[in-house]
Amino acid sequence: xxxxxxxxxxxxxxxxxxxxxxxxxxxxxxxxxxxxxxxxxxxxxxxxxxxxxxxxxxxxxxxxxxxxxxxxxxxxxxxxxxxxxxxxxxxxxxxxxxxxxxxxxxxxxxxxxxxxxxxxxxxxxxxxxxxxxxxxxxxxxxxxxxxxxxxxxxxxxxxxxxxxxxxxxxxxxxxxxxxxxxxxxxxxxxxxxxxxxxxxxxxxxxxxxxxxxxxxxxxxxxxxxxxxxx
Numbered sequence: 001x002x003x004x005x006x007x008x009x010x011x012x013x014x015x016x017x018x019x020x021x022x023x024x025x026x027x028x029x030x031x032x033x034x035x036x037x038x039x040x041x042x043x044x045x046x047x048x049x050x051x052x053x054x055x056x057x058x059x060x061x062x063x064x065x066x067x068x069x070x071x072x073x074x075x076x077x078x079x080x081x082x083x084x085x086x087x088x089x090x091x092x093x094x095x096x097x098x099x100x101x102x103x104x105x106x107x108x109x110x111x112x113x114x115x116x117x118x119x120x121x122x123x124x125x126x127x128x129x130x131x132x133x134x135x136x137x138x139x140x141x142x143x144x145x146x147x148x149x150x151x152x153x154x155x156x157x158x159x160x161x162x163x164x165x166x167x168x169x170x171x172x173x174x175x176x177x178x179x180x181x182x183x184x185x186x187x188x189x190x191x192x193x194x195x196x197x198x199x200x201x202x203x204x205x206x207x208x209x210x211x212x213x214x215x216x217x218x219x220x221x222x223x224x225x226x227x228x229x230x
Contacts, residue, residue: 001133001135001136002136003136004128004132004133004136004137004140005135005136005137005139005140005143006140007128007132007136007140008125008128008132008136008137008139008140008141008144009139009140009141009143009144009147010140010144011124011128011140011141011144012121012124012125012140012141012144012145012148013144013145013147013148015120015121015124016121016144016145016148016149017148017151019119019121019148020115020119020179020182021112021115021116021119021121021145021148021149021152022148022149022151022152023152023175023179024111024112024115024175024179025037025041025112025149025152025153025156026152026153026155026156026159027156027171027172027175027176027179028040028108028112028156028172029152029153029154029155029156029157029160030156030159030160030168030169030171030172031083031168031169031172032104032108033104034153034154034156034157036104036105036108037108037153037156038146038149038150038153039105039108040104040105040107040108040109040112041108041112041145041146041149041150041153042142042146043105043109044108044109044110044112044113044116045112045116045141045142045145045146045149046142047109047113048113048116048117048122049122049125049137049138049141049142049145050138050142051117052122052125052126052129052141053125053126053129053134053137053138053141054129054134055126055129056125056126056127056128056129056130056134056137057129057130057134057137058134066187066188066189066190067188068114068117069183069184069187069188070183070184070188071114072111072114072115072117072180072183072187073179073180073181073183073184073187073188074180074184075110075111075114075180076111076115076176076177076179076180076183077176077177077180077181077184079107079111079176079180080173080174080176080177080180081173082173083169083170083172083173083176084169084170084173115179115183116145121141121145125137125141128141174202174206177202178199178202178203181195181198181199181202182195182199185198
């Protein structure tokens with residue numbers, strides 16, 4: 001069991017580095033308290049990998065990835081709109097306090113679980129559980145995911161301390177939008193080229209909007225300096 005647990009832990013930890021799940025976790029860490037995100041990730045990982053182990057070891061079946069990816073895409077698109085509304089609502093410490101909803105933990109657990117059920121890590125867990133000790137696979141994959149996503153939470157908290165709250169909400173909204181579009185077009189519909197084109201267009205549009213906003217800010221500052229000088 002120990003060997004299986006270590007094998008599963010190492011596999012999931014390496015697979016999660018730079019993966020979509022880490023980016024999702026970091027995005028949540030920009031909005032919610034670290035312990036809320038970590039608890040949500042732990043609960044979701046324990047549940048999802050438990051289901052995967054049961055499917056792989058006891059049933060030998062496959063996870064229906066596309067319907068789950070579609071549901072996950074819809075959830076992330078909703079979260080994108082939610083985060084954008086929060087970014088437009090205001091800035092400052094009061095906004096930070098009000099931005100964490102009552103059901104933040106449920107939000108993290110549900111969306112992370114949906115995303116993971118359609119992820120390659122879950123499929124790998126099903127495969128491992130089919131011919132290895134199921135308890136070791138469950139323990140190893142769960143701990144590996146928590147450790148990998150813990151790194152993402154740390155990165156998110158560092159950004160949270162250095163970037164204004166309103167900007168963080170806008171970034172979170174953009175990331176949720178990208179996750180949702182990618183899950184919809186690539187994982188759910190199977191159109192990877194469309195997913196690449198759509199997400200690239202969104203990134204370019206966001207970059208253009210930021211450039212325009214920065215130019216407007218510089219113009220206002222110059223006008224303010226000119227008025228002060230006169």
